[in-house]
Amino acid sequence: MNLASSNVETQSFLRRQLSRLLAFNIGRLAVILTPTLWLAVFFFIPFLVVFKISLAESMIAVPPYSPLVEWNSDEAYATLKITLGNYLFLFESRFYLDAYLSSIRIAGISTFFTLLLGFPIAYLIARSSPMQRTILLSLVILPFWTSFLLRVYAWMGLLKKNGVVNEFLMGLGIIDQPLIMLQTDFAVYIGIVYTYLPFMILPLYTALEKMDLTLLEAAKDLGAKPYQAFFLVTIPQAMPGIIAGCLLVFIPAVGEFIIPALLGGSDTLMIGRVLWDEFFLNRDWPMASAVATIMLIVLVGPIMFIRSRSKQEEV
Amino acid sequence: MSISSETEKAHPQIIQSWRDTKAKPFVQIEQITKKFGEFTAVDSVSLDIYKNELFCLLGGSGSGKSTLLRMLAGFEKPTSGRILIDGVDMANIEPWERPVNMMFQSYALFPHLNVEANVAFGLRREGVKSQEVAQRVQKMLDMVQLGHLAKRKPHMLSGGQRQRVALARALIKRPKLLLLDEPLGALDKKLREETQFELINLQDELGITFVVVTHDQEEAMTLATRIGVMDQGNIAQIAEPHEMYEYPANRFVAQFIGNVNLFEGSVITSEKDSVTIHSPDMDQLIKAHHGISCVPNQSVSVAIRPEKMRISRERPDAEFNSLPGIITDYAYMGSQSVFKVRLTSGKEVRVTLPNNARDMGDRLTWDESVYLSWDMPSSVVLTS
Numbered sequence: 070m071n072l073a074s075s076n077v078e079t080q081s082f083l084r085r086q087l088s089r090l091l092a093f094n095i096g097r098l099a100v101i102l103t104p105t106l107w108l109a110v111f112f113f114i115p116f117l118v119v120f121k122i123s124l125a126e127s128m129i130a131v132p133p134y135s136p137l138v139e140w141n142s143d144e145a146y147a148t149l150k151i152t153l154g155n156y157l158f159l160f161e162s163r164f165y166l167d168a169y170l171s172s173i174r175i176a177g178i179s180t181f182f183t184l185l186l187g188f189p190i191a192y193l194i195a196r197s198s199p200m201q202r203t204i205l206l207s208l209v210i211l212p213f214w215t216s217f218l219l220r221v222y223a224w225m226g227l228l229k230k231n232g233v234v235n236e237f238l239m240g241l242g243i244i245d246q247p248l249i250m251l252q253t254d255f256a257v258y259i260g261i262v263y264t265y266l267p268f269m270i271l272p273l274y275t276a277l278e279k280m281d282l283t284l285l286e287a288a289k290d291l292g293a294k295p296y297q298a299f300f301l302v303t304i305p306q307a308m309p310g311i312i313a314g315c316l317l318v319f320i321p322a323v324g325e326f327i328i329p330a331l332l333g334g335s336d337t338l339m340i341g342r343v344l345w346d347e348f349f350l351n352r353d354w355p356m357a358s359a360v361a362t363i364m365l366i367v368l369v370g371p372i373m374f375i376r377s378r379s380k381q382e383e384v
Numbered sequence: 385m386s387i388s389s390e391t392e393k394a395h396p397q398i399i400q401s402w403r404d405t406k407a408k409p410f411v412q413i414e415q416i417t418k419k420f421g422e423f424t425a426v427d428s429v430s431l432d433i434y435k436n437e438l439f440c441l442l443g444g445s446g447s448g449k450s451t452l453l454r455m456l457a458g459f460e461k462p463t464s465g466r467i468l469i470d471g472v473d474m475a476n477i478e479p480w481e482r483p484v485n486m487m488f489q490s491y492a493l494f495p496h497l498n499v500e501a502n503v504a505f506g507l508r509r510e511g512v513k514s515q516e517v518a519q520r521v522q523k524m525l526d527m528v529q530l531g532h533l534a535k536r537k538p539h540m541l542s543g544g545q546r547q548r549v550a551l552a553r554a555l556i557k558r559p560k561l562l563l564l565d566e567p568l569g570a571l572d573k574k575l576r577e578e579t580q581f582e583l584i585n586l587q588d589e590l591g592i593t594f595v596v597v598t599h600d601q602e603e604a605m606t607l608a609t610r611i612g613v614m615d616q617g618n619i620a621q622i623a624e625p626h627e628m629y630e631y632p633a634n635r636f637v638a639q640f641i642g643n644v645n646l647f648e649g650s651v652i653t654s655e656k657d658s659v660t661i662h663s664p665d666m667d668q669l670i671k672a673h674h675g676i677s678c679v680p681n682q683s684v685s686v687a688i689r690p691e692k693m694r695i696s697r698e699r700p701d702a703e704f705n706s707l708p709g710i711i712t713d714y715a716y717m718g719s720q721s722v723f724k725v726r727l728t729s730g731k732e733v734r735v736t737l738p739n740n741a742r743d744m745g746d747r748l749t750w751d752e753s754v755y756l757s758w759d760m761p762s763s764v765v766l767t768s
C-alpha cells in the first residue's frame with residue numbers, strides 16, 4: 070500500500086522532471102541555434118567554398134579553376150582532384166611570407182597607436198556628464214555617415230605633396246620643402262588609425278563606464294598615487310575593453326586592402342593587396358583562396374589563445 | 385581624570401579621555417565647512433576625537449556625516465576650516481599620504497585581485513618586502529578567519545566574507561585612524577549583531593581610533609564610546625550613548641534616538657531644583673527636574689521615554705505628571721508590550737511595558753480607560 074503510493078509518486082515526479090527537461094532543451098536549442106545558423110550560412114559555408122577552391126588548379130575556364138570532383142560518365146566513376154600545390158608554393162615563396170609578416174606588423178603598430186589615442190578619448194567620454202556623453206559618443210560614430218572610400222580620398226587630399234598639411238606647414242615657415250607623406254607606410258598608419266578609431270573607443274568606453282569609481286578611492290586610500298591607481302586598477306578593469314578593441318582593430322587591419330592601395334606606396338606590402346592582385350590581375354583564384362585560408366588561420370590562432378586565457382582567469 | 389561610578393560596563397578598559405579636560409584630542413576638526421555649489425553639506429562643525437575612541441557619526445541621509453568622513457580620508461577638500469590628525473594639519477596631505485584607512489560602504493574590493501592580493505595591496509604600495517607582506521597578510525587573514533579563502537576572488541565570497549576582507553585590507557597598514565562607512569549596512573540582522581561585537585573586540589585589541597558613520601541608531605548605541613548626531617550639516621549633540629538617550633539636548637536628538645513622547649508647554653514657575661510646566665495636552669501640571677535655565681512663560685517641551693511611563697486602571701494619587709486616556713492600540717512583542725494611548729486632547733502617547741511575567745492574567749487591552757503617570761526624574765525638559 071505504502072510502497073505502491075510511493076511508486077506512483079515517483080512516476081509522476083519522473084514525468085514532471087522529463088517534461089521540464091524537454092521544455093528547457095527546446096528553449097535552449099532555440100537560443101543556441103540562431104547564432105549557429107547565422108555563422109553556418111554566412112561564415113562557415115562561404116569559407117568551405119573558398120577552401121575548396123584553394124585545393125583546385127588554376128585554368129582558363131569559367132569559373133577559372135579545375136573542378137574538385139570529375140565524373141567519368143563512360144565508366145561511371147568519380148575522381149577527387151585535390152592539389153596542395155598552392156599551399157606549397159605559398160610557403161616556399163619569400164614574397165607571401167613577407168606580405169603576411171608586413172601585414173601583421175602594420176596592423177600591430179596601427180592597433181597600438183589606435184589604443185594610445187582611443188584610451189584617453191574613451192576615458193574622457195566615460196567620465197563626462199550623461200548629457201555630454203551622448204553628444205561625444207555620437208561624434209565618435211559620426212564619420213560612419215559618410216562613405217569610407219570618400220574619407221580615405223579626403224586623406225589623400227590632406228597628405229599629398231601640395232595638400233592641406235604641407236601648404237599649412239610651409240605657410241607657417243616650419244618646413245621649406247613639402248614632406249613626402251602620401252604613398253608611404255606613414256600614410257597607411259594614419260589611414261588605419263583614423264578609420265578604426267571608433268572600433269577601439271566604443272568597447273573601451275563600455276568597460277570604463279562600468280567601472281566603480283570608489284575602487285580608485287580605495288586604491289588611493291591604501292597608498293597608491295594617482296598614476297599607480299591608474300595602472301593597478303583602471304587598466305585591469307578596462308582589460309576586457311582593451312582586448313575587444315584591439316581585436317576589432319587588428320583583425321580587419323591585417324586584411325585591409327583599400328587603405329594600403331590608396332594611401333600606401335608601391336613598397337607597402339600587405340596581404341589584402343596581394344589577395345586582390347591574385348584574384349583580379351592574375352585571375353589565379355585557387356592561389357588567392359589559399360592566401361585567404363592561411364590568413365584566416367593566422368588570425369583565428371591568437372583569438373583562440375586570448376579566449377582560452379580569459380576563460381582560465383575567470384575560474 | 386574623572387571616572388564616575390555609575391558609568392557603563394561596555395568598555396571597562398577604555399579610559400574615557402573625552403572627560404579629561406587636559407587630554408589632547410587625537411583628531412581635531414575645527415570649524416569645518418563643505419559646500420557643493422550652493423548646498424552646504426557640512427556647516428562649521430567642530431569636533432574632537434580622542435585616542436582609542438570608537439566614535440559614531442549618526443544621522444539621516446543628507447545630514448553631512450559621510451561628507452565629514454570623506455574629508456577625514458582626504459577625498460573631499462574642506463571649503464573652510466581645518467582637520468588635524470595626531471597634531472598634523474591635513475590641509476595639503478593627499479589621501480595616499482594620510483595615516484588613515486577607510487572601509488567603504490560598498491567594500492570596494494578590487495574585483496580583479498584575489499583576497500590575498502586585495503589585503504596585500506596597501507603593504508605593496510609601502511614597499512614592504514614580499515616575504516613580510518606574505519607573513520602579515522596571512523596573520524591578518526587568520527585574524528578575520530579567512531585564511532582558507534586567500535585565493536578566492538571577491539565575487540566568490542558571501543557578503544559577510546567580503547566585509548571581513550574589506551576590514552582586513554583597511555587594518556593591515558596599521559592606520560592611526562580607521563574610518564568605517566556604514567560597516568554593517570549590507571549584512572543581515574544576525575550577522576550584523578555578531579560583527580558589531582567583533583568590531584568592538586578588535587578595536588580594544590588593536591588600540592586604533594575608529595570613526596564609524598551610520599544611519600542606524602541601534603548600531604551606534606552598541607558600538608560607540610561616543611556618538612555625534614548630525615542634522616543638516618550641523619552637530620546636534622555629542623554624548624556617550626546612555627547620556628544621549630537619557631539626556632537628549634534637543635527635540636531633534638530626543639526624537640531621532642529611540643522613541644519619545646513630547647509634550648509642548650510653557651513654564652509656570654521655575655524653582656531651585658524643579659520646574660512646573662503647563663501643557664494644553666494635560667489637565668494636570670507637569671513637574672520636572674531642572675537641568676535648564678528658563679523663565680516663566682517660556683515655551684518648552686517635556687520628553688518622556690515610553691518605557692519610563694506607568695499605565696494603570698486606577699487614578700494615581702499624584703498632583704503632577706498623571707493623565708487619563710484610552711488604549712487605541714496594543715502590540716505584544718515578546719519581551720515587551722507596546723500600548724498607544726489617546727489622551728483627552730486627542731494626542732497619542734506611546735507606552736511600553738516589560739513582559740516580566742509569563743502569565744499576565746488580566747492584561748490591559750483595547751478601548752480600556754487608563755491613567756498614565758511618571759516620576760519626576762524620568763522626564764527631560766527641552767528648550768530647543
